[in-house]
Amino acid sequence: MLNNELWVESFIVGALAMRCSVVTDLKTGDTVIIDGGSETDRIISWIEDFSGQGPDWSKGPNDFDSMNSYGLSKRKVIALVNTHAHFDHSGEIPYLLDRYHVSWYLHPEDDYLQSLAQISAQRWGFKLPTPAIADKQLEDNMTLTLGSLTFEIYHTPGHTLGGCCIEVKIEDGPNHLFAGDTLFAGSVGRTDLPHSGGDFNLLAHSVITKLWPLDVDTVVHPGHGPLTAIGVEKSTNPFVGVNSPAFAEFRKS
Numbered sequence: 001m002l003n004n005e006l007w008v009e010s011f012i013v014g015a016l017a018m019r020c021s022v023v024t025d026l027k028t029g030d031t032v033i034i035d036g037g038s039e040t041d042r043i044i045s046w047i048e049d050f051s052g053q054g055p056d057w058s059k060g061p062n063d064f065d066s067m068n069s070y071g072l073s074k075r076k077v078i079a080l081v082n083t084h085a086h087f088d089h090s091g092e093i094p095y096l097l098d099r100y101h102v103s104w105y106l107h108p109e110d111d112y113l114q115s116l117a118q119i120s121a122q123r124w125g126f127k128l129p130t131p132a133i134a135d136k137q138l139e140d141n142m143t144l145t146l147g148s149l150t151f152e153i154y155h156t157p158g159h160t161l162g163g164c165c166i167e168v169k170i171e172d173g174p175n176h177l178f179a180g181d182t183l184f185a186g187s188v189g190r191t192d193l194p195h196s197g198g199d200f201n202l203l204a205h206s207v208i209t210k211l212w213p214l215d216v217d218t219v220v221h222p223g224h225g226p227l228t229a230i231g232v233e234k235s236t237n238p239f240v241g242v243n244s245p246a247f248a249e250f251r252k253s
């Protein structure tokens with residue numbers, strides 16, 4: 001199903017400069033937080049009051065007056081969704097769940113990694129609460145309807161076992177893809193992180209089979225670094241693009 005009147009924001013949060021994305025239907029106020037893993041106070045303050053530092057990138061209102069001009073008086077957080085369970089993406093989910101009492105969606109193959117979030121963060125010198133447990137599961141190729149919002153889920157293992165990319169399709173386009181650490185501008189996520197099940201060949205297979213068929217003008221919101229587009233990465237990404245060794249290998253098989 002297609003979404004329209006969509007409001008997308010990026011917050012670059014935490015010591016690892018991770019992208020948290022907030023998606024709101026401007027007609028209903030229904031809001032979903034993707035990868036709300038760090039600086040949750042900052043995200044909550046902005047969603048509820050337009051106060052504090054605010055987003056690093058936004059395609060929507062930036063105060064109550066402009067929001068009211070869409071006929072919307074407040075936003076309602078209705079669910080949390082994660083691309084994967086590295087602690088910078090998921091460590092502070094408990095704080096969001098305390099605030100909103102909503103469901104949290106994660107692919108079950110990242111449940112083990114998620115259970116280690118607090119221990120993994122300690123190794124980097126960060127203190128986190130007891131890890132949250134996802135109460136809802138993402139599945140490959142599912143259409144996830146949350147309130148008035150609709151998301152397409154693609155299971156894209158390789159960076160982690162349960163990594164997923166999340167697409168919102170927009171009536172007049174372009175669509176948006178929340179790619180986690182599967183695909184970056186000019187790069188891909190690491191495949192050597194502990195307890196994650198990383199595998200470069202698997203990651204390349206995931207990107208080539210699940211992401212390259214998407215519309216070329218799809219805006220990609222990676223877990224780290226600048227925004228990009230599917231068409232740009234497909235033609236120029238040195239690791240998984242159509243001119244990469246991994247792509248040549250894929251075509252042979």
Ligand SMILES: [Zn+2]
Binds near residue numbers: 084086181189
């Ligand atoms: Zn990651």
Ligand SMILES: [Zn+2]
Binds near residue numbers: 018086088089223224
């Ligand atoms: Zn990350």
